[in-house]
Amino acid sequence: MSDDVYVHRGGADQGDTVVLVHGAGGDHTTWRFQTRWLAARGFRVLAPDLPGHGATAGSAVATIEEGARWLADLIAAEGMPPVTLAGNSMGALMAIETGATRPDLVDALVLVGCSPRMAVHPQLLDAADEDLDRAAALMAGWMMPTAFAGGHPEPGTWEHGAAHRLISRSGEGVLATDLKACHAYDATAAAGRIAIPTLIVSGSDDRMAARRGAEDLAGLISGAEVVRMEGTGHEPMIQAPRRFNSVIERFLASCGKASVR
Numbered sequence: 001m002s003d004d005v006y007v008h009r010g011g012a013d014q015g016d017t018v019v020l021v022h023g024a025g026g027d028h029t030t031w032r033f034q035t036r037w038l039a040a041r042g043f044r045v046l047a048p049d050l051p052g053h054g055a056t057a058g059s060a061v062a063t064i065e066e067g068a069r070w071l072a073d074l075i076a077a078e079g080m081p082p083v084t085l086a087g088n089s090m091g092a093l094m095a096i097e098t099g100a101t102r103p104d105l106v107d108a109l110v111l112v113g114c115s116p117r118m119a120v121h122p123q124l125l126d127a128a129d130e131d132l133d134r135a136a137a138l139m140a141g142w143m144m145p146t147a148f149a150g151g152h153p154e155p156g157t158w159e160h161g162a163a164h165r166l167i168s169r170s171g172e173g174v175l176a177t178d179l180k181a182c183h184a185y186d187a188t189a190a191a192g193r194i195a196i197p198t199l200i201v202s203g204s205d206d207r208m209a210a211r212r213g214a215e216d217l218a219g220l221i222s223g224a225e226v227v228r229m230e231g232t233g234h235e236p237m238i239q240a241p242r243r244f245n246s247v248i249e250r251f252l253a254s255c256g257k258a259s260v261r
Contacts, residue, residue: 005074006055008047010039016257017083019075020047021091023113023235024178025139025167027054030088033241034248041249042258046083048074050091052174060177064090064185068097075105084257086110086248088235089208090182093118099198100190108255109198110248113206113234115213116191116220118182125183128176135175136167143234145205159238191220198224199251201244203232225251 008028020031028047038045052060061067085106087095092114099106127135140163202214218224232239
């Protein structure tokens with residue numbers, strides 16, 4: 001991969017690898033509660049900034065399929081496949097496409113906040129084109145649990161404000177491109193081709209994915225497991241990191257992945 005690609009790395013240079021992929025308008029910090037935690041348990045962790053996001057140069061990819069090809073190139077360049085590929089929202093769609101088209105590179109999937117179709121509200125699509133700050137405010141609100149009151153397990157963390165700031169500082173046109181890619185993609189065919197262990201994590205108050213999205217997705221992927229996390233929204237890995245990490249640890253262990261304390 002180019003030197004212009006930023007990948008946050010953790011853990012040893014060898015061992016079972018987990019690749020963490022962020023969602024629309026985000027960057028690798030979406031997975032900040034998982035990178036060090038996984039590394040401390042013996043996993044090799046890669047959390048890339050997708051093209052045009054965070055510290056990775058270039059333009060945002062226009063389609064989920066293009067994003068999946070980029071991920072496949074990244075994984076292959078690391079020289080240690082197959083990997084566990086985890087994604088949130090747009091990142092989950094890219095993970096599905098990568099798992100379906102490059103089974104030689106991926107041997108387990110973790111899909112968070114995802115549906116076979118991720119239709120984007122017209123109000124949000126318009127805002128992403130015309131008023132990035134307004135779009136960031138909409139997303140920050142919709143990603144939170146309905147009863148969210150501002151508390152967080154990490155002292156000093158204001159989750160709503162952090163999400164708003166992260167999205168609002170994305171590059172020109174990046175969020176609009178991301179959302180249009182999500183809106184246009186249908187994961188049905190790709191999901192039906194997946195034949196590897198798959199964990200689907202759904203927040204009970206997720207207002208960004210379809211209400212039955214996790215169940216619909218599980219119905220397409222043979223043997224997929226669904227875990228519903230009560231009191232969380234679109235980003236359970238941020239909103240309830242301790243519970244989320246326990247779910248991931250159990251799944252990785254069930255796949256025979258290394259875990260050392």
